[in-house]
Amino acid sequence: MFQRRSRGQKYTFWLRDGFRDGESEERIKSYHRPHRRSSMQKSEYTCDHRPRVYKVFENVAQKYDIMNDAMSLGIHRVWKDALLHVMHPQPGAQLLDVAGGTGDIAFRFLEYIRLQEERQKRRAARSSQTPSWQDISNNYSTEDESRESRAVVCDINKEMLKVGKQKADSLGVSAGLSWVVGDAEELPFDDDQFDIYTIAFGIRNVTHIDQALQEALRVLKPGGRFMCLEFSKVNNPILSSIYDAYSFQMIPVIGEVIAGDWKSYQYLVESIRKFPNQEEFKGMIEDAGFYCVKYYNLTGGVVALHSGFKL
């Protein structure tokens, strides 16, 4: 079984100086920048879900990927691949994956870009004739100038990021990947930084979703894309009843068997039910200031992929 953290160990929100005490643990590199807004009152934090959400994911971090496979019967991979397919990132794009946790989206993003670049090189090689020395030397100089694509994984929970880093090391992926601790409602990044902002199965855990959407709008470049993968309402009544039965009866059981944590997965299923449906969420995204908002239903509405642009 995985290790349980001892009680009394609090997490360091080290971006807000002196707000909470914490242990000095291995620091994961972050973008250190002073917050624009003044720090919030402590009472606001204790009234929201953040501590609870933090505990849930702290407990399940080690088994997160296995649990995903078990609960969704492996279909979560299809969902994440669909997200990448719709995203269709161009080489040179900068991705911010919020609530990225173990880094699934970031790995897929880097792989996609790598394949795109290979395909482009192959196409260029096929079409060009034998290049002259002038052309070859020009190519050398332009290769460095083009922007390298980068993926930043941001999560509120250090345990999840640790697991993600271990995965990255084992896969041998390190170039263009960063791991940042941060809160979706107050991202530690400057304005107009990223081409694509994704949040996969994370936004339902955010207390103030509209604030998270505002932050997404802020850190995106003009023309940037916001993409959100989240559980949503199933419209088909037959599928809905099967889905409900599976959610409330099977998932906590699986959670207890594999991760030893019934309550966390009970919380998971309930938070899915409380989340607004596709149209409402689309309205929220539009209210935050995104344009061309569209959603795709995956697996009959079990998961919805919302996409909006900052124009």
Place this chain on the structure above:
Amino acid sequence: KQSCLMGFASHKVLKIVAAPSAVNPQCSNLNRGFHRAALRLQDESKSDKPPSSSSSSSSSSTTYHEHYQATEHDTAAEASQHDSASDPAAEQPERPNTSYQDQSGEHGEEYETEEQLQSRILTAALEFVPLHGWSMEAIAAGAETLGLSSASTGMFYNGAGDLVLHFIAHCNSQLTEILAEQHKQVQLGQAEPKKTADFLREAVETRLRMYIPYIETWPQAMSILLLPHNIPDSLKHLSSMVDDIWYYAGDRSTDMNWYTKRAVLTGIYNTTELVMLQDSSPDFQDTWSFLDNRIQDVVNMASSAKQVESRKNPNLICGLET
């Protein structure tokens, strides 16, 4: 005209660019006014790039903003099109997707609608077509020249098809302008009316010459147009172009001739386009002589058919002779 409504009901980008081709010639002044206004919008948008410049002092942008607010609550796209069509000096903004766009001046760069932004991106992408082909890379490069991130290419759900269809619509509207201009010249008595065969020849040649800068990648574009989900749109563009050419050639027929004439011209146009793809003569001379021969064939066929039929049914074929 029927094609007018088809244009409204279909792909949103075409509403902007294809509208002129579907409008009657007495609105040709309006078309040019629209074109000028579109150019002015492009200039304004380039100068207004910093988003906080919503308080730009140019009067044209404020009138646009007011007009934009006025049309914001139109529920029927057709209604907004007809309303704005009567005001040549203003933009033709599309019905916005969200209702809050005019509430504050914060969205400085949103004085245009999404469709207009999309057509701007596609126009900018056209210059990258010789380099990247008709593909999402060209659209991404075009978006970047406008200062937008390459992720904005996700707006184009049809991808390369959007780019090709935009280009076709653009060419059609250019052709319509040229034909309308010539028509006006003839009306004013400054030019001689041409014979039908010559008129058709020149119209098709003008239209095909617009492909010359992209002739290397044109086979790719044609293959994209033949994809099943693009066929309805490409056929619509083709038919509206052929319709326009015949209209300006003076065809006012209301019987079977309407169909036969357009079918004939469609055949001529398509075959000439294919010949042009593999033509390597200087300035495509072979293509134009092929075009001459085809039109001559049709004229001969029409006149001989007329001679045969004239005894039976004098009204069957008319208009193609001389």
